[in-house]
Amino acid sequence: MPSSLHKLSAVGLKSLPSGKHEDGGGLRFVRRKDGTTAWVFRFTIHGRRREMGLGPYPDVSLKAAREIATEFRQQARRGIDPIAKREAEKREAIRNLHMLQDIAQDCFEARKAELKGDGTAGRWFSPLEIHILPKLGRMPIAEVDQISVRDTLAPIWHEKAETARKAANRLNLVLKHAAALGLNVDLQAVDKARALLGKQRHEAKNIPALPWQDVPTFYASLGQGVTELALRLLILTGVRSAPVRYATPDQIDLDARIWTIPAELVKSRKGATGDFRVPLTDKAVKVVEEALRHGGGVLFPGQRGKPISDMTMSKLMRDRGMAARPHGFRSSLRTWAEETGQPYEVAETALGHVVGNSVERAYQRSDLIEKRRVLMAAWADHVTGNGEAEVVSIIGVRG
Known part of the structure; x- marks a missing residue:
């Protein structure tokens, strides 16, 4: 053993007086006047003298301190700064300890501006909140791999195929968000999990719709409450x-x-931008006027004046034992338009759908508002029982 190393002994450490005591090779034992102790390693890197703490005694024993000092001494000889390396390792460890639930929330906050109503409806975050975070939320995001994702999605992969698809897509976006933050993540974890889960057996089903012939009866059954007006x-x-x-x-x-x-409340339509104008028939105006009697910042307020929830209208129909859902009335309208010979372009535009290719849209910039006004008036007559399902000619009406 070189005489320049290991000058101290484990037994003698306890009786050393206050001051700095060299063990050799840059390792120093320090006893302060207040009785506290510490190990310090001194080294030279790139011509610069530096020192770093190795921890207190006896938490760090003499043997452990020597082993650490030997490792750091070898790093310095290779031109590696032990202090810089240790700090980099700490930063990496901190990055890798970010939990999935925190990154998911940060990702949601970053995307709110592009979501309807800043995502207050909950549709974007709910697949994560319900199906991913309960199992993986407290896992460091660096540990999220295809096995953990597969095990989380497996219970709903076939039984709730669309929900599973959304949950997987949201998780994939969260992992990409984490990578953008500089965190160490497996960006292929979701795709590899999909490969492990296999093709989904479940076939997507259309949202149940009320036949257009039955819409007048349902409409006539509605009262004047907030949900029914909506x-x-x-x-x-x-x-x-x-x-x-x-x-x-x-x-x-x-x-x-x-x-x-x-525009932020209009579902993304490829090739379309901006706000969407809807013509109001006499019947629709009466509904709006009735809704205005409730006052407040929104036409259809729920608790504490906020908009009614996403499920309120669906619940009303479900409580009546109906399989149909509110969104299905768009299908009722479209089928009525087809059955009664309404022009395709007008019917599609009425539903907010984009019609034609990019070249056609470049020349056809009208939203056909006046033609849609005639179509919607005929639909309103049908809905309210004031008209038959006759073909309404709207040829010649300017858009």
Whole structure:
């Protein structure tokens, strides 16, 4: 053993007085005047003298301190700064300890601006919250692999295929978000889990819709409560439930009989941008006027003046023993339009669908509002029992 190393002894450490005591090779034992102790390693790197703490005694024994000092001394000889290396390892460890639930929430916050109503409906986050986070939420995101994802999705992979697909897609976005934050993640974990789970057996089903011939009977059964008024407007306009729930008085021009739905509440339509105008029939105007009697910031307020929940209208129909759901009225309207000979372009535009290819859309920039006004008036007559299912000619009406 070189005389320049291992100058101290384990027995003698306890009786050393206050001061700095060299063990050799840069390792130093320090006893402060208050009685506390510490190990310090001193080294030279790139011509610069540095020192670093190795921990207190007796938490770090003489033997352990020597082993650590030997490792750091070898690093310094190879031109590696032990302090910089240790700090880098700490940062890496901290990054890898980020839990999935925290990154998922951060990802959700970052995406809110592109979601309807800043994601308050919960549709974006709920697949994660219900099916992923209860099992994997407290797992460091660096440990999320295809096996953990497979085991989490397996119970719903075939039985709730669409839900499982959404949950997998959301998790994939969270992993990409983590990678953008500089965290160590497996970006292929979800795809590899899909390969392990295999092809889904479940076939997607269309949302149940009420036959268009039965819509008048259902409409006539609705009262004047907030939820029933919301359903009335949804049926008469053919829009999705979110725009109805988040409808506000300032979106509606009763004089022009136009409801302008903000772009953020319009479901993404490839090739379409901006707000969406909806013509209001006489019947729809009466529903709006009745809704305005409730006052408040939204037409259809729920608890504490906030918009009614995403499930409120569905619950009303479910409580009546109906299989059909609110979204299905769009199908009822579209089928009625087909059966009664309404022009394809007008019917599709009424539902907010994009018609034609990019070249056709470049020349056809009208939203066919006046033609849609005629179509929706005929639909309203059918819904309210004021008209038959006759073909309504709207040829020649300018859009």
